[in-house]
Amino acid sequence: MKKQPDALYELEWRSYRAYLPLDAKSGMYWAATFLAILAAALIFLRESVSIESVFAFGAILVALLSGFTSLFQSLAIWENGFREWWLTFPVPRRDLIRAKVRAAIRMQYYTAGSIWIVCCLYGLIRAAGGEGAEPIAADRLLGDWIAYGCLFAAIVPLCTMIGYALLGMYYGWRRWFLIPQFFVSLLPIMSFSLVSSASEDIQRWLRAETVFLYAGIALALAALLYRAVMAFVARYGMAELAKHRPGGHAAGSRGGRGTAVRSRLRVGHGFAALYALERARFRHFSSLRVVRILYVCAAALAGAGAYFAVRERESGLGMIQILLIFLVVVPPSILSTLTQHDANKRRIDWWLGLPYSRLSLLLARMAATWASIVIWMGGLVAAAAVGAALRGGGNFVATFDFGRDGMLLLYMAALYVGLGITVSCLLFGQSYSFRHKLVTWIYFPIVTGIYFVPMMIGKWMLDEEAMRSGVGMTHWLWLAVATAIAAPLAAICLRLGARWVHLYPFNTQEAGRRNRASRRAA
Amino acid sequence: MSNIAKPTQEGSAAKAPAIRCRDVGMTLKKKSILANVTFEVEAGSLTGLLGPNGAGKSTLMRILTGLVPPESGTVELFGAPAGPERLGVLSFLPDRGQLPPYLTAGEWLQLAAGLYPDWSRAAERDLSGKLGVDPAQRIGAMSRGEEARLQLLTCLSRQAPLTVLDEPFTGVDLVSRERIASAVVGEMADGERTFLIATHDIREMEQLFDRIVLVGDGTIRGSHLVEDLRRSGRSVESCYREVFA
Amino acid sequence: MPPIQVWTIDDFRLDPSRPLYEQLVEQMRAKIARGELEPGARLPSVREAAAALRVNPTTIMKTYQELERLGLIVTHRGQGTFVTDAAAAIRDSRRQLARAAVAQLEETARSIGLTLAEIIALAQEEE
Numbered sequence: 001m002k003k004q005p006d007a008l009y010e011l012e013w014r015s016y017r018a019y020l021p022l023d024a025k026s027g028m029y030w031a032a033t034f035l036a037i038l039a040a041a042l043i044f045l046r047e048s049v050s051i052e053s054v055f056a057f058g059a060i061l062v063a064l065l066s067g068f069t070s071l072f073q074s075l076a077i078w079e080n081g082f083r084e085w086w087l088t089f090p091v092p093r094r095d096l097i098r099a100k101v102r103a104a105i106r107m108q109y110y111t112a113g114s115i116w117i118v119c120c121l122y123g124l125i126r127a128a129g130g131e132g133a134e135p136i137a138a139d140r141l142l143g144d145w146i147a148y149g150c151l152f153a154a155i156v157p158l159c160t161m162i163g164y165a166l167l168g169m170y171y172g173w174r175r176w177f178l179i180p181q182f183f184v185s186l187l188p189i190m191s192f193s194l195v196s197s198a199s200e201d202i203q204r205w206l207r208a209e210t211v212f213l214y215a216g217i218a219l220a221l222a223a224l225l226y227r228a229v230m231a232f233v234a235r236y237g238m239a240e241l242a243k244h245r246p247g248g249h250a251a252g253s254r255g256g257r258g259t260a261v262r263s264r265l266r267v268g269h270g271f272a273a274l275y276a277l278e279r280a281r282f283r284h285f286s287s288l289r290v291v292r293i294l295y296v297c298a299a300a301l302a303g304a305g306a307y308f309a310v311r312e313r314e315s316g317l318g319m320i321q322i323l324l325i326f327l328v329v330v331p332p333s334i335l336s337t338l339t340q341h342d343a344n345k346r347r348i349d350w351w352l353g354l355p356y357s358r359l360s361l362l363l364a365r366m367a368a369t370w371a372s373i374v375i376w377m378g379g380l381v382a383a384a385a386v387g388a389a390l391r392g393g394g395n396f397v398a399t400f401d402f403g404r405d406g407m408l409l410l411y412m413a414a415l416y417v418g419l420g421i422t423v424s425c426l427l428f429g430q431s432y433s434f435r436h437k438l439v440t441w442i443y444f445p446i447v448t449g450i451y452f453v454p455m456m457i458g459k460w461m462l463d464e465e466a467m468r469s470g471v472g473m474t475h476w477l478w479l480a481v482a483t484a485i486a487a488p489l490a491a492i493c494l495r496l497g498a499r500w501v502h503l504y505p506f507n508t509q510e511a512g513r514r515n516r517a518s519r520r521a522a
Numbered sequence: 523m524s525n526i527a528k529p530t531q532e533g534s535a536a537k538a539p540a541i542r543c544r545d546v547g548m549t550l551k552k553k554s555i556l557a558n559v560t561f562e563v564e565a566g567s568l569t570g571l572l573g574p575n576g577a578g579k580s581t582l583m584r585i586l587t588g589l590v591p592p593e594s595g596t597v598e599l600f601g602a603p604a605g606p607e608r609l610g611v612l613s614f615l616p617d618r619g620q621l622p623p624y625l626t627a628g629e630w631l632q633l634a635a636g637l638y639p640d641w642s643r644a645a646e647r648d649l650s651g652k653l654g655v656d657p658a659q660r661i662g663a664m665s666r667g668e669e670a671r672l673q674l675l676t677c678l679s680r681q682a683p684l685t686v687l688d689e690p691f692t693g694v695d696l697v698s699r700e701r702i703a704s705a706v707v708g709e710m711a712d713g714e715r716t717f718l719i720a721t722h723d724i725r726e727m728e729q730l731f732d733r734i735v736l737v738g739d740g741t742i743r744g745s746h747l748v749e750d751l752r753r754s755g756r757s758v759e760s761c762y763r764e765v766f767a
Numbered sequence: 768m769p770p771i772q773v774w775t776i777d778d779f780r781l782d783p784s785r786p787l788y789e790q791l792v793e794q795m796r797a798k799i800a801r802g803e804l805e806p807g808a809r810l811p812s813v814r815e816a817a818a819a820l821r822v823n824p825t826t827i828m829k830t831y832q833e834l835e836r837l838g839l840i841v842t843h844r845g846q847g848t849f850v851t852d853a854a855a856a857i858r859d860s861r862r863q864l865a866r867a868a869v870a871q872l873e874e875t876a877r878s879i880g881l882t883l884a885e886i887i888a889l890a891q892e893e894e
Binding site: 267268269270272273274276277280281284285345346347349350352353354355356357358502503505506 | 614
């Protein structure tokens with residue numbers, strides 16, 4: 001019986017092993033990513049940012065990777081086809097989850113190690129370059145290497161445990177834990193701007209001496225959480241995993257029998273019905289209690305953010321800008337994963353078999369996604385408006401110039417919505433890459449680049465000057481030029497998407513696995 | 523959206539076979555899936571597409587229905603080329619396909635009535651009873667047999683002249699299988715509809731077939747009228763064994 | 768009007784390696800001969816019968832055509848298909864069945880060197 005936990009661990013580890021640079025091809029991917037991050041850091045993070053800040057960015061990245069990977073892992077287990085096999089292994093359930101967590105931590109150590117090496121190389125190159133106002137002392141560099149190394153090492157188990165705690169929060173009163181978990185998961189993102197500050201007060205907290213202290217605290221917390229989460233998940237999560245029915249999370253919570261034909265489902269004919277079908281997915285999603293809890297949290301966050309941040313015109317516009325940025329990032333991300341998800345879940349054949357042109361299918365999907373996001377964002381905007389009104393509302397209105405700022409708002413809305421729609425269309429063209437491998441190399445940067453688009457916008461089309469004193473003729477002119485370029489491009493990608501969307505069923509996870517297996521056998 | 527061929531136009535296309543498949547070939551990731559596939563399905567018949575796992579049946583089904591264009595060869599439905607714009611003339615049940623799990627059966631049927639221009643509410647009511655579909659049940663909470671019956675109900679409630687079923691019995695219990703088979707027979711009795719069914723359940727279905735087409739390793743390994751087989755003292759099952767065992 | 772006969776798949780025994788309609792004709796003739804299908808009884812429609820027996824509708828159509836040719840069933844337009852009322856037709860059919868059975872028995876008798884009378888006598892002889 002002694003051997004079983006090891007075999008279990010080996011089994012779990014196998015699922016990650018494929019990601020390691022063990023053969024030439026994946027070695028190339030790793031090296032390319034590694035060099036790209038290093039180059040990006042050297043280009044974008046110049047003297048204005050201290051070496052410690054860069055290490056802190058690294059720490060945040062490690063926290064995000066470990067935290068979100070384990071969150072997604074614990075979401076995926078519920079729908080995993082192997083789940084029931086896994087649950088019926090004749091070992092204590094605590095051992096099952098322990099093996100899973102350990103394998104995850106081991107994988108994250110590989111990525112954390114790589115990030116640490118990038119940070120070290122970055123420090124070394126900057127020290128060797130010798131440029132900048134202050135030379136970087138060797139002992140400071142060495143201290144940073146060791147201190148942040150310890151911090152990275154402590155963050156990995158800490159964030160992994162936080163992520164896996166989700167396994168116990170799927171049902172019952174434990175769903176209320178989702179609220180603190182939501183906020184804790186957002187902490188790394190929110191601390192980005194904090195650690196990038198050059199202020200002396202902040203930098204003092206990033207020095208090696210203090211970071212050693214953080215590492216110690218994080219490690220102690222991680223050890224504590226490791227025990228607590230393991231017990232928590234073994235006690236609640238595993239039993240619920242055993243009861244769970246895949247594909248019917250909500251069905252389970254409502255006893256599988258929905259309200260008989262819901263009358264609020266309005267169905268038209270033709271395209272309207274197609275739209276209703278797509279909207280039903282989002283309606284269902286937003287009817288889940290878990291989602292409702294999280295949405296209320298997000299609204300509270302938006303309200304609180306506005307309450308504290310919005311003083312006058314500029315901070316108010318900044319807030320609106322942040323919310324608009326979501327429109328660029330969220331709908332394209334959803335659209336690009338939705339079709340793939342459907343294909344993986346074997347839902348796509350029914351969809352493709354509907355007697356409509358492929359273009360109608362894509363347009364209905366796009367319209368429903370956008371409508372849902374706009375509705376959800378509307379709620380957040382309302383919450384932010386209430387928050388702002390409670391405190392600085394009067395001030396904001398007093399400093400708001402309707403002619404100038406109204407125009408600015410209109411410009412911002414046109415810019416971000418236009419951009420969001422363009423990117424959505426661009427991503428539809430992704431199915432063409434199933435036909436031509438080379439196209440993948442065009443789409444990979446686009447997909448990862450979405451998240452940087454808003455930053456670029458800030459630089460080129462909506463600079464600080466414009467935010468301060470409004471937009472002029474030149475801005476509109478540039479927007480027109482951008483539209484003239486983007487619109488045909490979007491149309492072409494939409495056509496390409498409609499032309500090749502039928503290749504999705506051949507590019508599912510399952511098909512991918514089968515292909516890899518047959519390649520290995522050959 | 524407007525490019526949906528009306529089923530009634532197809533009926534007038536005199537005596538063209540429901541499916542005519544000529545020299546169809548398909549290669550995926552440098553692996554040949556189908557090669558030189560040629561066969562016909564007569565209008566008004568019930569044809570079985572039989573073959574072992576991995577023979578290329580599902581890929582062939584996707585090509586016949588026009589979901590996927592073949593790399594070589596042609597497919598015609600009632601005398602006109604297959605393709606996404608011809609989806610109106612056929613009703614397709616994909617292999618192990620799933621309906622949206624977040625809907626109840628009733629919600630799905632309501633949506634389907636709007637989605638398919640050839641939907642018949644009368645057929646839906648009639649078949650709901652025969653197939654035993656509970657409209658209040660959420661699809662995500664259904665057993666495989668229940669979902670399979672709902673999917674078949676969706677296919678048969680349409681008036682499309684051609685129905686293509688890819689493995690309608692996978693993971694389906696005996697009673698559901700019998701109900702499905704009975705429903706298929708009941709729907710084709712007027713001779714207006716053509717069925718093409720890919721299945722492993724030869725014993726369940728062999729009494730239903732007019733013709734069988736055997737597919738193995740991506741090619742046609744035989745096409746027989748079932749009555750001819752029986753006259754020579756063979757059953758569908760023994761013929762299948764001869765070819766594939 | 769007599770009630771519709773509702774068949775189930777258990778009412779017939781079908782061998783998948785012989786033409787199905789032949790077997791259905793044989794077994795329905797036997798049912799009519801022994802009165803299980805009474806004269807004037809209404810038969811299920813092609814659609815109902817095919818769905819109940821789970822066979823191709825063409826098979827049922829051929830079966831009905833053959834039985835109609837034998838004069839055992841009649842179709843009244845718009846009303847359905849019925850077992851014939853004509854006692855003579857049923858009697859003819861029974862006679863044919865009996866002759867076929869006797870012919871077969873004669874064949875067996877000859878194969879073991881006996882006449883029809885001898886084989887019956889031998890079978891009934893006490894040990």
